[in-house]
Amino acid sequence: MLLRNIFSETNLRRCPRVGATIKSCTWAGDSCCGEYARRPDSMRGVMVEVAHKEFLRSLVIVHVQTRMLTGGAEENTWASCVHQAGRGHIVHLVCGRDSNVDYYQSRNTSVRIHYVPELIREVSWRHDLAAYRRLTALFGDLQADIVHTHTSKAGAVGRFAARNAGVPAVVHGVHMLPFSNVGLAEKCVYLLAEHAVAPLTDHFVHVSHGTRRAYGHARIGSGRPHSVVRSGMDIERFRGSEWPQDWRQVMGVGPVAPKPRAILMLAALEKRKRHAEFIEGFMQELREGEDTRLLLAGDGPEAASIRELVASLGIADRVRLLGHRTDPERLVALADVCVLSSLREGLPRVIVQSLAGGRPAVVSPVRGIEEVVDCGVNGMIVRRSDAASIAREALKLVRDDDRLAAMTRAAQHAPVDEWTFAAMFEQLDRAYAAVLSAPRVRARLQRLQAEGLRASHAEYV
Numbered sequence: 001m002l003l004r005n006i007f008s009e010t011n012l013r014r015c016p017r018v019g020a021t022i023k024s025c026t027w028a029g030d031s032c033c034g035e036y037a038r039r040p041d042s043m044r045g046v047m048v049e050v051a052h053k054e055f056l057r058s059l060v061i062v063h064v065q066t067r068m069l070t071g072g073a074e075e076n077t078w079a080s081c082v083h084q085a086g087r088g089h090i091v092h093l094v095c096g097r098d099s100n101v102d103y104y105q106s107r108n109t110s111v112r113i114h115y116v117p118e119l120i121r122e123v124s125w126r127h128d129l130a131a132y133r134r135l136t137a138l139f140g141d142l143q144a145d146i147v148h149t150h151t152s153k154a155g156a157v158g159r160f161a162a163r164n165a166g167v168p169a170v171v172h173g174v175h176m177l178p179f180s181n182v183g184l185a186e187k188c189v190y191l192l193a194e195h196a197v198a199p200l201t202d203h204f205v206h207v208s209h210g211t212r213r214a215y216g217h218a219r220i221g222s223g224r225p226h227s228v229v230r231s232g233m234d235i236e237r238f239r240g241s242e243w244p245q246d247w248r249q250v251m252g253v254g255p256v257a258p259k260p261r262a263i264l265m266l267a268a269l270e271k272r273k274r275h276a277e278f279i280e281g282f283m284q285e286l287r288e289g290e291d292t293r294l295l296l297a298g299d300g301p302e303a304a305s306i307r308e309l310v311a312s313l314g315i316a317d318r319v320r321l322l323g324h325r326t327d328p329e330r331l332v333a334l335a336d337v338c339v340l341s342s343l344r345e346g347l348p349r350v351i352v353q354s355l356a357g358g359r360p361a362v363v364s365p366v367r368g369i370e371e372v373v374d375c376g377v378n379g380m381i382v383r384r385s386d387a388a389s390i391a392r393e394a395l396k397l398v399r400d401d402d403r404l405a406a407m408t409r410a411a412q413h414a415p416v417d418e419w420t421f422a423a424m425f426e427q428l429d430r431a432y433a434a435v436l437s438a439p440r441v442r443a444r445l446q447r448l449q450a451e452g453l454r455a456s457h458a459e460y461v
Contacts, residue, residue, distance in 0.1 A: 059089045060143055062167075064135065064158040065150040066121050068095040068104060069300065070324060071268040072349035073175040076207070076231045076424075077150050078104060081111045083425050092142055094135065096120055096154065098301075114138060121153055128157055135161035145445070146171060146435065148205075152178040156193050159200045168444035169435050172197075173229075174206045174346065177214050177367060181343035181385070194220045203435045205229050205428070208347035210368020225438075227431040231349045232424025235416055237329045238356035244330040251293050251334075252317055260291040261398040264335035264359075266328055266350040269300035273342045274387040276302075276309055279319055281388025285395050286318065292398055297331055299324040332357035336404060339394050340364065341387040347371060355379070355414035360407035362394040372419075378410040 061084055068074050077093070085091040092112045095101065096119025105113055116138075118130040139147060139162055148171040149158035155172050162170045179190035198221040206212040206228050215221060244250060251260060263282070267273040275296060282294050296306070296319065303323075310319050325331060328350075332338060338354035338361045345366040352372055354361045361379035363369055364387075375381040380397065382390045397404055417423065435441060 059084075059145045060092070061089050061146045061148065062092045062094060062139060062142060062144045063148045063150065064094045064119075064154045065099075066096045066119055066154040067151075068093070068099040068101070069268060070100060070103065071298075071300075072231060073150065073346070075233075075349070076175065077173070078107075078111075079232050079421060079424070080148075080428060082109050083421075083428070085110045092144075094119075094138065094154075094158075096131070119154060119157065123153075128153075131157050132161050132164075136164045139165035139167050145169060146432070148173060150175060152190065152193070156197050159197045163200045166444075166448070168448060169202050169438075169441045170200055171203045171205060171431070171435060172201045174204060174211045174215065176344050176346045177211055178344070179218070180214065180367060191218060191220075194218070198224065202438060202441055203227065203431060205431055206346070207231050208368035208371055210366075210371065211346050214367055225434060227427065227434070229427040229431060230419050230424050231347065231352070232421035233349055233353060233356075233419055235352075235356045235420050238332055238353050239358070241329040241333040241357060243334045244327055247334055250295065250320060250322060250331070252320055259334075260293050262293045262295055262335045262337075263394050263398060264295045264297065264331055264338045264354075265340060266331065266338070266353070267296075267298050267340060267342065269296075269298050269302040269306055271302060272344050273298075273302075273340075275306050275341075277387035278339070278341045278391050279306070279309060279313075279315075281386070281391035282319070282395070283313065283315055284388065285392045290395075290399075292318070292395065294319045295322060295331065295335065296320065297322040297325050297328065328353065329357060332359055335359055336398050336408075337362055337394050339390060341390045342366070343385055345369075349419075351379075352416050352419045355411045356416045356419075358408060358412035360397065360404070360411045362390055362397060364390055372414065372416065374410070374414075378407055378414050 063077055063081055065074065065077050081091050081093050092114060094114045094116055097117045099115065101113060101115050116131060116134050118127050118134055120127050135158055144167045146169040147158060147162035147167045149155040150173040159170055159172060179187045179194065182190070201221055201224055204215065204221050204224060204226040206226060207230065209228055212226050212228055215226065248255065251262065253260065265275070265278065269275060279294065286292065307321060310316055310321060332354055336359070338351070338359050340348050340351060340361070340363045343364050343366060347368045351361045351363055351369070355372060355378060361373055363373060363379065363381055364385060365381055365383055369381055373379040373381055380393050382393050397407070
């Protein structure tokens with residue numbers, strides 16, 4: 001889709017992102033759409049002017065993620081898709097088996113979703129080869145300009161397929177470190193895989209400086225550019241939120257009972273989040289007669305086993321399984337402390353959201369977490385990696401009124417503005433402009449244009 005423009009000849013300036021001359025304009029065609037486009041620094045009124053003043057064409061951008069559930073990484077990917085579609089680009093989202101396709105299709109955007117059941121999380125040569133062939137054909141059919149892979153499996157299979165299909169630009173998003181906090185054999189496999197696909201990658205996009213440093217230490221993609229793009233979220237939604245209307249049902253208390261202290265974990269119910277270990281540690285540390293609730297909000301493949309654990313221990317009155325909720329900001333407001341016990345994360349969105357809601361966080365020592373949690377000030381980074389230690393520290397904090405009050409005040413002033421949608425989209429746009437300005441990418445685009453396989457002037461505006 002070409003966007004028609006009406007240039008204002010008097011407002012000429014230099015674009016700091018791509019180094020080209022730009023003029024302000026208004027769209028006479030489609031405007032940006034969706035909640036992510038409504039922001040003060042929107043670039044909707046900017047178009048890059050090429051030397052011979054031809055129109056710029058829309059890019060075909062294909063995002064690939066192994067599983068699209070409802071967790072933080074998935075919301076990050078979805079926000080990127082909606083933002084780019086709102087900028088007038090043609091955006092496709094490819095997701096594998098176990099994805100909640102209906103959930104994302106129901107959000108009624110122009111992002112086109114493709115379900116590839118051959119793409120699975122587990123290592124399977126049969127499925128992986130089938131996914132590789134399916135993705136190669138799909139990228140060719142879509143005439144993708146940029147393939148942006150997310151997560152480890154989609155990152156490996158997707159990047160091989162993109163190169164085989166002759167895609168001009170390949171970007172990989174690092175949402176977490178696959179080779180961190182795993183056994184030696186598994187770590188070696190992940191490192192070998194990452195080193196194998198790194199030369200196929202034109203640009204790495206990290207959610208934190210911690211993951212970027214880890215890739216540097218492991219010498220992954222040492223000859224390629226790396227950018228940090230924070231996970232965007234609606235920070236204001238969490239500031240000053242009220243308790244949920246059904247808070248008594250959430251907490252499991254009667255109509256006149258006072259609110260007990262509450263520890264909240266917002267996390268997908270999957271093994272790496274270590275819910276079971278946290279629950280067991282929480283119950284071991286909980287004192288007799290202590291009126292504290294553990295609230296677990298989220299859904300996922302481990303939901304049934306966690307329900308069975310809670311039922312077998314007879315602790316449903318203390319450990320509340322809330323399932324997927326659409327009001328996480330209200331749950332944060334209801335909680336006294338927020339926790340996360342997983343060891344494999346990028347920079348957890350839920351911890352940023354907790355601090356935005358003015359609640360201290362007690363977390364495991366994942367790489368980069370110190371970028372948002374100031375240990376001993378607005379939360380605790382527990383140096384012991386077992387989930388029981390995190391439960392112990394969380395309970396100590398809710399028992400100490402003075403320390404809890406001090407950390408709550410500090411959390412209310414935590415510097416979380418870097419994680420707004422506006423900041424994320426600005427960083428993402430800058431990374432894409434850098435990708436398309438790279439000589440090797442420009443050479444590939446020019447070759448395709450010469451062969452008549454692409455229209456001219458692919459720029460990211």
